[in-house]
Amino acid sequence: MTTKSYEVNEGTVTVVQPVASKDFIETPFVRDVIDRAMHYLKAGFPVHLRGIAGTGKTTMALRLAEFLDKPVVWLQGDEELSTTHLIGGDIGYHRRSLRDNFISSVLKVEEDASREWVDNRLTHACQNGYTLIYDEFTRSRPEANNVLLSVLQEGVLNFPTSRGKGEQVIRVHPDFHAIFTSNPEEYAGVHRSQDALRDRLVTLDLECFDRETEMRITHKKSGTALPDAAKIVDIVRSVRESGQYEFAPTVRGCLMIAKAVHAYKGKVKIQKTDPLFRQICLDILTSETSRIGSKTTAKKVKDIVLKAISQYCKNGNGNGHG
Ligand SMILES: Nc1ncnc2c1ncn2[C@@H]1O[C@H](COP(=O)(O)OP(=O)(O)O)[C@@H](O)[C@H]1O
Ligand SMILES: [Mg+2]
Structure with a gap:
């Protein structure tokens, strides 16, 4: 990646702080894409950079995030990604051993199913007004990405199961922005039906550089x-x-x-x-x-x-x- 960045741990979520890089090349060709993308982002639309590998999507996404000047939460599209990876879920497990008072040779293991909700990346970004970069999002299964629909459309994040204090919905922070990238060569794969999501994004098709x-x-x-x-x-x-x-x-x-x-x-x-x-x-x-x-x-x-x-x-x- 051209844009330099460093990572900070915020509880369970790692956020990236993008930092301006002297290596970034900004020709009129690059500036044109950045200008358009920035205006769409400022108008409140998520931007989707689409192009074959090597058209500078990831580098551009980080550059845009740098201009938005908010910490970045990074998601990498992947077949294995689930809704839990995006919003969080009930994790944590309680286990302890007890020595039985009457029969000293017996060791009882007490397992407690009371789990605890832990926020994940998308929740963190929506709540704090961070920038979400979802790189190669079409690699994930559409079911995993469905949770993004209401975030992008209505500005609310719905939790499928009760989260901690019974909160089912949170309002998305006004500073939250989302930048997506994808490679059209990969649509031929299994996950082509991300149409509902694509509908809510402004897609910029990146050509090879001049x-x-x-x-x-x-x-x-x-x-x-x-x-x-x-x-x-x-x-x-x-x-x-x-x-x-x-x-x-x-x-x-x-x-x-x-x-x-x-x-x-x-x-x-x-x-x-x-x-x-x-x-x-x-x-x-x-x-x-x-x-x-x-x-x-x-x-x-x-x-x-x-x-x-x-x-x-x-x-x-x-x-x-x-
Ligand atoms: N504006 C830019 N300035 C400097 N290097 C760039 C720029 N855009 C892309 N690159 C370089 O070109 C290569 C491909 O860019 P990358 O962002 O990885 O493309 P993609 O994500 O579309 O596959 C990388 O080595 C990247 O560092
Ligand atoms: Mg890339």
Whole structure:
């Protein structure tokens, strides 16, 4: 994650304090998304950042949270997540051993089923007016997410079982905001019917970054000189523009190539004649574009990558770092 943050324990819930990071790249492309998202959030709508892996959703969500300037409660979408993970539940268990007074060899174990309600993340955020980031929310089962419907629609959090002092409902704090992310490639999985929830969110579809943003992220996060970062980005963009893949390569591919070159400490030149540079590009781009290892896709990608290397990496400087 680009936006730096630190965690604080608040009872049973860990909250994240987002802190501004110098690594965050804010080009006009990025600013446009942030501006729109901030206005929707300020208008009281939850924002949903949707896009394939590597479009900067998680980084953007943290940046937005940083602007909202409230502690962040983080939820990671997961098949195993239940309503209890969101709002809390009756946990805690009482167990004690007793020595029987009459028959000293008998040890009685007393188990007490009186459980205690413990708040979880969503309850904590709603009550204190924190920001909820629910990353990859479509990975969770829709039943687990249902509790969010009334939070987002009516501003109330309903508890399915009696919570502690008999409270069944709490009002959501006016400072509460929610930011969701999801990857449309994952809707093909089992949990596609999150429609009720999606209805209540303003969805912003994130495209892959523009050239300037990709160059600047690659430069900033790998230390590669800007002209060399541009070559790497142009190679990756050629593959993306070709459409010859199962999965589009993103800025992650650019970063992986740049960091791999860096690991060779100057031994790899970003030049078309360097066989190792060509191999790094092929390794990373064939794996990023075909996650099931399709030979046909790999062959097409290989041709495009080699052509792009000859086009963009004329020999000359290109020793990687500046
Ligand atoms: N605005 C940005 N500034 C700097 N780095 C960024 C920015 N957006 C994304 N990145 C970097 O790009 C990569 C992918 O971003 P990430 O937020 O993980 O994407 P996603 O959540 O969509 O998969 C990460 O290495 C991230 O640090
Ligand atoms: Mg992410």
